[in-house]
Amino acid sequence: MDITAESMQGLFTVYSMALSTGMGKVSKEHTKFCMEMNHKGSKLSLPWIEAGSGMKEWSGERKTSNVDAKKLDLAARMFQDSVSVPKTVISDDEYGVYASMFEQLGFSAESLWGQLAAQVLVDMGTSKWVDGKTFLSDTRKYGNNVLNNKGTAPFSYDAYAAARVAMLSFKNSAGSAMNIVPNLLIVGPENELAAADATMGTRREASGVAIDNPLAGKTTYTVVPELGSQWFLAACNGVYKPVVVWKRTTPVFTADDDVSKFRETPDFKYGVEARGEAAATLPHLIYGSIPA
DSSP, rough: OOOOHHHHHHHHHHHHHHHHHTTTTTTOOGGGEEEEEOSSSSSEEEEOOOOOOOOOOOOSSOOOOOSSSSSSEEEHHHHHHEEEHHHHHHTTGGGGGHHHHHHHHHHHTTHHHHHHHHHHHHHHOOOBOOTTTTTSHHHHHHOOEEEEOOEEESHHHHHHHHHHHHHOOBTTTTTTTTTOOOEEEEOGGGGGHHHHHHHOOOOOOOEEEEEEEETSSSOOOEEEETTSSSSEEESSSSOOOOEEEEEEEEEEEEEEEOOGGGTOOOOEEEEEEEEEEEEOOOOOGGGEEEOO
């Protein structure tokens, strides 16, 4: 193929289509526990209304919730990946063999959002929330009520049941039940079979005896490959989900294929760029156990 501005534009279109094909093959499993936002500013600021304070009887002056005390501020990070195609490959009409490489480039680029979400889970045991406490904490208070969303037990049916009781018992700052109903169990590969048995099995074993599983069908489960022994129980059936993924700029395909540089470089470079960030949202939406 003769290397001209027109032919390079055509090649860019071919590779762009391969990139899109790869992006379309990425699983959206992370959206089960993530809310996605597409805000276009340089920063994303999310003021949380006082957690779960709910409606109140109107008696006397109107009571308002504090939307400024707890504010989550995110700054978008930039991500990129790139590949080079030798100009000899283009000249010899062998550029088609690189199509799969661009498809993989697209797959990797779109996988970014799930990877950011998974890292939020991995870091929950050490990352700080807006109140200065570790996101998973056994000392956080909503008003005078302790909200303990932190465990240390390895995954088991009994640990899962205890986490469920803890979340159902969460109270807001007014002392009222928050009505948090967990519906998603999040585990790593090593706990997949146990999670399936706990959430889907109609029978379970207790003290060597097979009995009915009263929690069958109460939650579903998902496997996050980045997780090890840590596991999470989450409420993802409301307006907010426990993790936010900010897709400031979705993957953009770029090319450094100026034909005027044909004799100056052995390769033409192609890349993909994206901007975004992820963070944990509200502690009462997730219970995490980090075994020692």
